[in-house]
Amino acid sequence: MRAPSPEGCFVTTELCMLLWSVVLGLVQIALAASCSFGQRGLDWIVSARDEVKPPLVGIGGRLDRARANFLETFPLFAAAVLAAHVLQQHDQLTVLGAQLYFWARVLYVPVYAAGIPYLRSLTWAVSVAGIVLLLVALA
Template identity: 40%
Template sequence: MDAATLASSPFTTLVAWSALLLLVQISLQGMLATRELGSSWNAGPRDESLQPKGKLAGRAARASKNLQETFPIFVGLALALALLGENSGTALTAAWIWLAARILYVPLYLAGIPYVRSLVWTIALAALVAMATIVIV
């Protein structure tokens, strides 16, 4: 597959959107931690092991870490599907479901909504499994 074909793949666009989501979550977590710990902490070397004590900053940090755990898997699968030239509705739908679930996960986690948040996480995981199955089979 040539670079132009890869660049025009819808999976490449989804990787870009997922990267934007990752940047938003990292920024949100950083802003909430800075609001609690102060700008001198943010600008400093952070040698002290200070952690935000507030619920919102902690939830944002955990939600961001959770995305960072599955983000490389999504990127790898999406790029594999793009390289394979896979444009089936199932593969593309699974990728969009993963992204939508990960977007929905953020406000659910920040609001502290149990069970529904776990269900959304499970949906995102199922989407990754569907993508992996298509790559393998």
Template identity: 40%
Template sequence: MTTELTVLVLAALLAVVQLGWNAVRANLEMGPDWFLTPRDSAPPQPLPVALGRLKRAYENHMETLPLFAIAAIVVTLAGASSGLTAACAWIYLAARVLFVPAYRFGWMPWRSFIWAAGFVATVLMLLAALI
């Protein structure tokens, strides 16, 4: 398996961890009653700030993961895997891991720089697949 695909699997596992963390935190902080319903209505109380930030960090990861997955798969299938694409894959994953505390604790403007590092790494992988 290429490095890029290995990192893709790790990025998917990060999503699993984030989803689980959000679910546990939400149940602990807001109680299980609303979460056991079909959620046809708004929650009885707004999400606490920290929980809302964790939720948005997860949602952001889910928005960037498809682009990274395309990059990792195309680089592998095109036989374009290289030191550059492997480094970009690791940069993407490191950025996604760092993005969680950056979002949770409101590290401004670092959160945006961390997000940009992961995005640029993904774009570089896509471009490398074309060359």
């Protein structure tokens, strides 16, 4: 399955999900950074940061932890998608796996920010299941 890219050429759905996941990661970094700026202040942001980092609290802390969690799973997803691409393995299973990962990660951000514990864990599990589906398709 292929989706049109902005340039008019075509990329696989899996690569499209990978690229949108990069955008999602940048959004999460920006959200966490804005909370850091708001809670820690400009002086800390521009400092050498030699002292102990004050923890983020509330929604800022949750957004920062969601960002960190994304950074833990994204390399695994990227490796699986790139392996599928190199091996020219593109089928319903790889598409489903990539879509599950991406959309679960999109949902994960507001769910984690809102502090919804069980739904947060479920969305994380769905994203990991997406990675597993990609790997199963490669086996």
